[in-house]
Each structure stands twice: as C-alpha cells, then as structure tokens.
Amino acid sequence: MAQGVNAAVNAAMVRALAEANGISIPDDRLDIVLEQYRTYLELLNHLDAFLLAREAEPAVKFELPRAGTTPGR
C-alpha cells in the first residue's frame, strides 16, 4: 500500500466511487485499479505538503470560443 494513504481506501470503495461516476469496474480488475488509485493519492499527498499561497490560481483558463471554430460535436 502506498504510504500515507488511508486504509479505508479499499476495493469496495473503488467499486462504489466508480459506480457513482457511471463507470463499471469488473471485480477481477478492482485490485489493480485500487493499487493505481492509491499511487495517485500518494502523489497528491506530496503536493499537499507543498504550501501554496492562498491566492494561487490554477493554470487553466476559461475562454469563449472564437468565431469559426469547430464545436467538437
């Protein structure tokens, strides 16, 4: 298990989260997905340890579509 990741993060939780998100993960894949998910949570723990200024903004921006662009549907 990745260090610092809550033990409550288990296969049952992964199944429930996935179903709540509209994705079905077969039982035989739950453990491998769980392991991957814990890895990501561990990375996020590292990021949380890096203190950001309260006013730091994310590097994503909203922009209205430009005329003549393809809508993507």
Place this chain on the structure above:
Amino acid sequence: MSEKSDNSEQSEKKKAEASRRLFLKSSATTLGGAFLAPFAEPSARGPAAPQSAPPSGGLDLPSLTLAVAAERLRTRQLSPVELAQAILDRIEQLDRRVGAFITVAPRQAMAAARAAEQEIAQGRYRGPLHGIPFGVKDTHYTAGIRTTAASRVLTNFVPDFDATVVRRLKDAGAILIGKTNLPEFSFGGVTAGTNNPWDLSRNSGGSSGGSGAALAAGMLLAATGGDTSGSIRNPSATCGVVGHKPTFGLVSRYGIVPISWTLDHIGPMAKSVEDCAILLKVLAAFDANDSYSVNVPIPDYPSLLRQSVRGLRLGTPPAAILAEFHPDTQAAFREAVRVLEGLGSRAQEVTLPPSFALAGEAQTIVRICDAAAYHRQYLKTQADQYGPENPALPPVSQVRTTVEAGSLLTAAQYLKAQQFRRVFIQECMEMYSAFDFFLSPTMPAPAGETATPRITFRAEYDLNGFPAISVPCGFSTSPPGLPIGLQISALPFRDAEVLALAYAYESATDWHRRKPVL
C-alpha cells in the same frame, strides 16, 4: 499494414521509373530553355542532369537529410517520385525488423509524389517541404487513412479530415508516407513492437518511437511526434535523431488523439536541427480550433539558425542530480557542455527551485485526469476493447487501468495540481532569469539501460510548456553504441534560440551524421 502489401507495388515502381525519366527530360529542357529565367546562375548549380545519368548519382536517397533532399528537388536533380519510391522500398526492406509503421500508404504517397513532381516541373515549387516524404504518429487524424493510436479501441477509425499539422505539411507539398507506431494511446516511454535501429534487441523508446526509429533507419526524411511527458525527446535521444518539443500553444493539437489537452505538445522530429527548423516553420501557426493555440508571430526558424553562441549563459543540473544518471550519459553530457564552452559560452550549475522536485507529481495528476475525461467515452462503452492494436503484443492494457483509476480523482484534486503548476511555471521563469539556456541529458540512460534520477527534466517541461530540443551528443560505451541525447531548453517562445544553440552544437560535432548498420 493496410496498404503496405497491395498488388500495385510493381506497377507503382514502373510508373515511378517512367515518371523519373520524364521529369529529368523535362528538367534538362527547362534548365536550358523556357524556365531558365528564375535561375540567376544556372552554371552555379552545376550542369543540367544529363538524360542518360540518374540524378541521384548513386546517392543513397533514404539517407539524405530533408534539407539536402529539398535542394535537390528544388533544382530538379531529384524527382519526388523517385524519392518517395526509394523510401517505400526502404520500408519494404527494413520495417519487418524495425516495426516503425502501423500503416503505410503507398498509393496515396505515390499519387501525391506524382502531383508534386508535376508542380515542380511546371515551376510551381512550394518550398523546402515540396516532395519530401514524411510520416506522422498514428495519433494524427489523416483523411481516408485509419488512425488507431495503436489501440483496439480505435482500430477501425478512419477520420474524414486531416489534423491541422497534417494539413499544413500537405499544403507545403510534403508527401505522407505512413503512420508511425506508438504505445497504446501514447501511454508510456516504450513503443512495444518498434525496435531500436542501433540495436534491434532494444526498444526505440516512446511514445513517438515509430517516428524516431523510422528516421534513424532512413525510412522517413521527416516526422512528427507528440510530447506529453517527454515523448518526442525520449525516442529522439534513444534513436539518435533530433526532436523538438515546441513551446506549448505554438503548434496545433487539433485533430490529434490526446493524452492531455493541457500537456500535449506536437512537434518535429528529423535527422538534423536544420530539418527540424524547416519543419517547425510550417507546423507553427495559430489554429482557432485548438483552444490553447497562441497567436504570435512565427519566426523564419531556418534563417535564424546561424547565431554566435559566444557569451551565452548555460545552466546545468545540480551535480547531485546529474550523478544519478547513467555513467555514459553523464560523460556524454559533460563533454557536450565542454563543446559549448569551447564555442565561447559559459556554463554554471543551477540551484533548482523547490517546486521542481514535485513537478513530476503534478504532471501525473494533470495528465491522468485529462486522460480520464477523454477516455470516459470509451470506458463507458468499449472498456473490453482496450489493448494494443497489434495482435502480436500481449492483450494487456495499462491505459485502461490508468484511466479507470484516474476517473476516481476529484475535480478539486485536479485543480490542486493545476494550482501547483502555475507556481512551478513562475519559479521556472525566475530560475531562467539567471541564464539563457538550461542543458540536461535528455534521458536518464541509453536504450534499455536503467537509471532513476529524482528529476529527469522531461515531464517537467511539459508541465511548464517551455521549448526543449534533443540533439545527439554521443554514444554509450558500456554497452557500446547506443545513442545519447542532449536537451537544450529556454524560456517560452524562444524556440528559434533553442534551435540556434542546438545547431551550433550540432555543427561542432558529428554525432548526427552517424548511421546504424541495418
């Protein structure tokens, strides 16, 4: 290989030979007559090619650089049909062993080559890409040619339009030869099924591994790749070619199967820095269909290559980080720095800002969340189809596991990583104020060798969007003969300067001229 083994191959070769003879005859006529006017000094270009002698003069056409081939095409010493046929022959001869291509399109390629030949013969030369054979990573939409991203999920996907970069290359007169191999959906630094031309028992690197291997093996004169975590620079270094990851937003991502909308960079791969500059001049352009495209003036990159490097300030990694790279990589890197110092620049070790140590973590979270959002459409309807498109590979999909797990992360966690990213970029901007360029090894180790430095200087440059090029800087000694790459990076939109320093280094060395024996 959808078109690769079609029955028209012999017929195409006969047409190519007939076309070549006609082209030469036409060239000889025009150089001496009606089309003489555009050429100021025909004698300075040498005599018109005699009809009885092949214009290639015994040249190994597939080994030419783009720039050299372009000059021969422009001066009609070489026919686009002859060149395209030589490349297709080379692919036929070698690709069973290298595995660089998913799809080769000989009929479309030869039709385009004949059209290019006709245009050039009529004096309608479009520029240095006119008649140049190129390949694109099989993530790029190609009208009428399937685009698989090396996944069974997209195995039957045939786009009805070209990606912006494909269209721009075609508009410049380049000849699309085929689609190059990659790991499934570009996930990973190894391209299963593509062998390294320098040692066929080793991998080409990835994810643009097919492009790198095809260039190294002389199966293409130009290619593109995609770089989300280092995927242009990794196979360029590993295969001994040049790959440039442009500043984010400079080259359109529109019409390309993504990993991450905010990390993907599309860029040129070629046999020399000059070739990359020629390609970038065509690839770089504002595209309103790419929501992150930037509208900036595009410099004439090839004409800016020849710059003095005297007095330039070069940053290098902290010794403790560099010590974690493979010994041969360290040695080649140190020697490359000495070469640039010998040209008059000054190198200094740099203290990395605190955020550098966590940039890899933030890049992973951003990449995985973006990928999970894109793959949601397939996870909900085609999850069982994940796996390599190549039936010779094990039907295991790391992609599916990655995006399933990524789907469980929250929007708040994603934005936390993007918040970190902005701070990281700001710290990088401040770091670069102390020097003009930052140098590092492109890869921790040569192909198939292991080294695990804490910081690799690859994914960090997708997170900050700064331009970074990989140029050959040596070969390993243990094991012997594997290429090593030097990465040169700079502040955003200093692509011309990055190319110029790489060109100065390349001009002072001969690593890029060495070819694998196949």
